[in-house]
Amino acid sequence: MLYREAGQFKASYREDQQIFPIRQDKIAIALILAFFYLVVPVIGDQYWLKAILVPVLIFSLAALGLNILTGYAGQLSLGTAAFMAAGAFGAFNFMLRMPDFPVFSEVKILFAFIFGGLMAALVGIVFGLPSLRIKGFYLAVATLAAQFFVVWALTKFSWFSNYSSSGVISAQDVVLFGVPIDTPESRYLFVLVIVTVLALLAKNMVRSATGRAWMAVRDMDVAAEVIGIRLLHTKLLAFAVSSFYCGVAGALYAFCYLGTVEPEGFNLDMSFRILFMIIIGGVGSVLGSFLGAAFIVLLPIFLNVFFHAVFAGAVPAGLGSNLELMIFGGLIIFFLIVEPHGLARLWQIGKEKLRLWPFPH
Amino acid sequence: MQFFFEVLIGGLLSGVMYSLVALGFVLIYKASGVFNFAQGAMVFFAALTFVGLMQDYNLPFWLAMLVALGAMVMLGILTERIVLRPLVNQPPITLFMATIGLTFFIEGMAQGFWGANVRGLDLGIEDVPIEWLAERYGIFTSKFDIFSAAIAGILVAVLAIFFQRTKVGRALRAVADDHQAALAVGIPLQQIWRIVWGVAGFVALVAGMLWGARNGVQFALTFVALKALPVLILGGFESIPGAIVGGLIIGASEKLAEVYIGPFVGGGIESWFPYVLALLFLLVRPEGLFGEKHIDRV
Numbered sequence: 001m002l003y004r005e006a007g008q009f010k011a012s013y014r015e016d017q018q019i020f021p022i023r024q025d026k027i028a029i030a031l032i033l034a035f036f037y038l039v040v041p042v043i044g045d046q047y048w049l050k051a052i053l054v055p056v057l058i059f060s061l062a063a064l065g066l067n068i069l070t071g072y073a074g075q076l077s078l079g080t081a082a083f084m085a086a087g088a089f090g091a092f093n094f095m096l097r098m099p100d101f102p103v104f105s106e107v108k109i110l111f112a113f114i115f116g117g118l119m120a121a122l123v124g125i126v127f128g129l130p131s132l133r134i135k136g137f138y139l140a141v142a143t144l145a146a147q148f149f150v151v152w153a154l155t156k157f158s159w160f161s162n163y164s165s166s167g168v169i170s171a172q173d174v175v176l177f178g179v180p181i182d183t184p185e186s187r188y189l190f191v192l193v194i195v196t197v198l199a200l201l202a203k204n205m206v207r208s209a210t211g212r213a214w215m216a217v218r219d220m221d222v223a224a225e226v227i228g229i230r231l232l233h234t235k236l237l238a239f240a241v242s243s244f245y246c247g248v249a250g251a252l253y254a255f256c257y258l259g260t261v262e263p264e265g266f267n268l269d270m271s272f273r274i275l276f277m278i279i280i281g282g283v284g285s286v287l288g289s290f291l292g293a294a295f296i297v298l299l300p301i302f303l304n305v306f307f308h309a310v311f312a313g314a315v316p317a318g319l320g321s322n323l324e325l326m327i328f329g330g331l332i333i334f335f336l337i338v339e340p341h342g343l344a345r346l347w348q349i350g351k352e353k354l355r356l357w358p359f360p361h
Numbered sequence: 362m363q364f365f366f367e368v369l370i371g372g373l374l375s376g377v378m379y380s381l382v383a384l385g386f387v388l389i390y391k392a393s394g395v396f397n398f399a400q401g402a403m404v405f406f407a408a409l410t411f412v413g414l415m416q417d418y419n420l421p422f423w424l425a426m427l428v429a430l431g432a433m434v435m436l437g438i439l440t441e442r443i444v445l446r447p448l449v450n451q452p453p454i455t456l457f458m459a460t461i462g463l464t465f466f467i468e469g470m471a472q473g474f475w476g477a478n479v480r481g482l483d484l485g486i487e488d489v490p491i492e493w494l495a496e497r498y499g500i501f502t503s504k505f506d507i508f509s510a511a512i513a514g515i516l517v518a519v520l521a522i523f524f525q526r527t528k529v530g531r532a533l534r535a536v537a538d539d540h541q542a543a544l545a546v547g548i549p550l551q552q553i554w555r556i557v558w559g560v561a562g563f564v565a566l567v568a569g570m571l572w573g574a575r576n577g578v579q580f581a582l583t584f585v586a587l588k589a590l591p592v593l594i595l596g597g598f599e600s601i602p603g604a605i606v607g608g609l610i611i612g613a614s615e616k617l618a619e620v621y622i623g624p625f626v627g628g629g630i631e632s633w634f635p636y637v638l639a640l641l642f643l644l645v646r647p648e649g650l651f652g653e654k655h656i657d658r659v
Contacts, residue, residue, distance in 0.1 A: 076454060130640055134647045136453070137396050141594045142643060144587070145636035156627040222657040268587070272461060279458045322473030329465030336459045337447040 003354040019203060036192060041185045049184040056290075056297045057188075057195045058252045063277040063289035064202055065245025070275075071284035072206050073238030074218025075131050076139055079146035080246050080274045083120040085266035086150055087247025088169075088254035089160050090119030095172040096162055106177045113194070113251045120247025121240040123150060128239030132232055135221075147268055154263035161263075168262040171255040187256045194252065198245060203286050205241070214238050215284075280335055282344025291343040303327055368620050369613055374506035376612020377513045378575070381568040382589035383596065383604040384517070385561040390598045391537040392557040394453060395445065398460040401586020402467035403562060407433050408569030408578045412482050413475040426566070433566055436467070437558025445554065468583060479579040482570065509571045516567055517605060520560075524601075529556060537599070591635035595642055597649030606650060611635045 003024050010016040020026045044053065066080050094112040101108045127146035131139050154160050154167055161167040174181040174190065181190050205211055213234045216224035225231050254261045273296055281292020303324045311320065339346055382404060389397040410432050414425040444459050524530040535543040536553045544550055572582055592611045596603025618634045648654050 070454075130644060134643045137457070137598065138594050138643060138647065138649070140457075141590045142636070142640045144590060145633060145640050148633035148636055152629060152633050156629065220657075276458065276461070279455070283454075319473050322469040322477075325469030326466050326473065327469075329462040329467075329469060332462030332465070333444055333459050336451075336455055336462065337444075340448070340451050340455050 003351065003357070005355075017207075019200075019207070033196070037189070041189060044185075044188070046184045049188045052297065052301065053188055054184075054191055054257050055253075056294050057191045058249050058257055059274065059277060059297055060290045060293040061195050061198060061252065062246050062249035062274050063281065063293045064199060064286060065242045065249060066274050067278045067281075067284065067286070067289045068202060068206070068214075068245065069238050069242035071278060071282075071288075072211060072218060073214040073235065073242075074221075075128070075235065075238060076136065077143040077242070078140050078268070078271050078275065079127060079143035079150075081266040081268065081270035082147045082150035083124055083243040083246035084250025084253060084270070085154060085263055086120040086123045086243070087113075087116035087250035088171075088261055088266070089116075089154055089263075090247065091116030091251035092169045092171060092254065093160065093162075109174050109176060109255070113248050113255075116251035117244040117247040120250065121244040124239040124243025124246075125236050128236050128243075131235050131239065144268070147271055151263045151266060166262060167264075168260060169254070170260045171258075174255050181256075191252055191256050194248065198248065199286060199290075202245070206286070210234075210237065218284075276332060278342075280332065280342055282342030285342070285344035287347060288342050288344030291347070295343065299328060299331065300324065365617075368616050371503075371506070372613035372616030373609050374503075374510050374612070375616065376592075376609040377506075377510045377605075378568070378571060378608075379585075379588050379592045379612055380605045380608025381509075381513050381516070381564065381571065382585050383592040383608055384520070384601065385564040385568065386589060386593055387596075387598065387601055387604045388520075388557055388561045388564065391601075392533055393445065393536075393554050394456075394540075395460065396453065396457045396598070397561070398457060398586070399440075399463040399467055400561065400565060400589070401583040402464040402471070403433065403436070403565040404569040404572065404585060405578075405580065405582040406436070406467050406471040406569075407562065407566035408482070408573035408582060409471045409475045409480070411566065411570060412480045412573060412578045416480060417475075426570075429566055430563060433562025434559040437562045438555050441551065441554045441558055446551065464583070468580070472580070477580065479577045480573075482573040482578050505575065509575075512567065512571060513605075516564065517601070520564075520601065523560075529553075533557065588635065591639035594649055595639045597651040600649070600651035603649060603651035611638070614638055 005022045005024070008021075008023055010021065015021075020029055040053065041049070062080060062084055065083070066077060069075050069077050091112040094115040095109070098108070101111065104111070123146065127143060130142045134142060158164065158167065161169045174187070176190070179186075181187055206214070213224070213229045216227070216229055217231065217234050217238075221231060224234075250266065258265075277292035277296045278289060279292070280295050281290070282288025307320050307324060382400060385400045385403065386397060389395055389400070407429055411425050411429040414420045414428055415422065418425075420428065440463060444463060445456070448456055448459055522530075524534060532543070532548045532553055533556070535546070535548055536550060540550065543553075568585075569578070569582065572585055576582070588611075589608075592604060592607040594607075595610060596605070596607025615631050615635050615638075618638075619631050622634075623630050643649070
């Protein structure tokens with residue numbers, strides 16, 4: 001009843017190709033954006049904004065990056081955290097070594113993020129080169145080389161971290177148009193704007209010729225090559241764009257979430273978490289990246305709170321954390337079994353049901 | 362030159378240890394096409410169970426080993442029943458993710474049950490250089506390393522006989538070759554998977570005991586699995602000889618690189634060198650040393 005597209009006629013090709021062709025979708029998106037832009041900063045308390053929403057957004061961006069590579073272009077990668085590290089350290093060095101940036105110095109921080117993203121893209125292209133020869137799990141293991149090499153290089157060559165001990169960097173203050181972005185609310189909004197813009201960009205990219213080329217390569221690269229898609233170009237572009245997103249996410253992670261990061265923080269565990277996000281959320285879905293990130297960030301917090309509430313003092317702390325680990329692993333398996341296509345698929349099914357509701361047919 | 366040989370032999374012997382872990386991966390990948398990331402966690406769990414039984418319950422060596430083996434087989438059967446069977450026909454990446462979930466589960470279970478302390482494990486073999494070798498050639502090679510290499514050799518021989526000479530082994534090879542054809546001639550696929558996971562559990566136990574005796578049974582054992590990955594891509598996912606040869610190459614080259622290249626770039630290159638080596642190798646042979654060559658058809 002509510003979600004019917006009957007009567008919404010598209011008279012031109014342009015109208016038919018809109019990003020959200022159905023009116024109800026437009027309204028829903030507008031409402032969601034309004035909620036996150038206007039309502040959340042007012043009702044959210046400091047803890048929620050700082051410790052939950054900001055990381056969820058940042059990881060959504062990283063998951064989105066990985067989803068472009070793995071979900072759309074079909075190249076499995078286990079080096080996401082390394083690309084994030086490249087982005088974080090790239091942005092840090094840009095701020096450090098360009099004290100008086102000549103043009104648009106009011107938004108220097110944005111240039112730093114873009115620079116970080118570009119550095120990550122460069123790393124991504126270099127480690128994406130083997131993808132032209134190897135596929136599947138062989139490629140996944142090969143991207144592990146990126147993971148270990150980048151972390152090693154950032155730790156070993158202290159130039160990257162301005163000669164601090166063990167590579168720890170303290171991100172510079174985020175200042176936009178002379179206004180310091182340091183309260184939880186402003187940080188949240190700042191991250192939200194960047195994530196929204198990049199997510200819209202990604203959504204449009206995957207609907208374009210580029211995105212279709214990626215999907216063709218994902219579904220069968222030999223066939224894609226035969227119909228005239230340049231594999232080298234397409235695969236490396238996927239690596240570059242994906243790493244750019246991860247790099248910006250890494251820069252945000254350093255500048256807007258933690259403030260102080262070290263290369264070891266971007267370890268394999270983080271890469272796996274981001275991979276979990278897209279698997280749980282939905283491979284090959286922009287929405288899925290957000291759902292998955294929210295799920296994976298919130299789950300450990302929820303489990304922790306749950307355990308404190310239920311077994312407060314009843315089980316020793318060590319056992320509690322191990323139980324959390326077990327439940328985390330168990331839930332991931334459970335989710336994969338129940339819905340292998342992820343949360344985004346559930347959303348899709350819900351929408352299909354909603355079209356008919358409340359009538360049976 | 363003596364030093365070179367010493368490093369080389371040390372590297373080869375540690376490579377044997379990598380091969381042991383890689384072997385578990387290969388067995389499962391061959392039979393079920395699952396890239397079992399949980400192998401490292403299985404090694405950890407097996408070693409911890411074995412040591413825990415010996416230390417906390419005072420079981421004798423062989424009994425502890427038997428019980429630990431039983432636990433590993435149980436784990437394999439349960440994994441097949443609870444995790445793999447509902448996921449039949451899913452894309453490989455989903456199965457891979459499921460085994461990462463399994464990794465978390467096993468790690469949590471192992472530490473939750475046995476505690477997170479580092480436990481020493483003494484197999485009765487001393488980690489000392491072999492005297493006659495040191496005296497005659499001046500090469501220091503640990504007795505323990507030789508011992509583990511011998512164990513690995515025996516294990517591979519036993520597996521080879523099991524695969525080539527027994528009925529179950531023949532069924533395993535048939536499944537590895539072609540699932541559908543194997544089903545068609547009446548090979549019970551799920552039983553085969555259970556056996557394979559059981560065998561992989563056994564290999565994990567052996568690897569865990571050797572690694573545990575070397576470094577102590579601790580959480581870091583799970584990282585051994587990461588070292589086995591370049592071995593796998595170098596040797597090919599589907600090949601047991603590949604796992605052995607790949608392990609030897611990785612072990613030797615990693616130690617040699619650390620000694621001869623490491624000082625020029627600040628050291629610590631052991632963490633990524635095997636991967637880069639395997640990567641360069643893949644550029645030449647995309648399916649690994651002994652991997653099966655795939656021909657893509659549209």
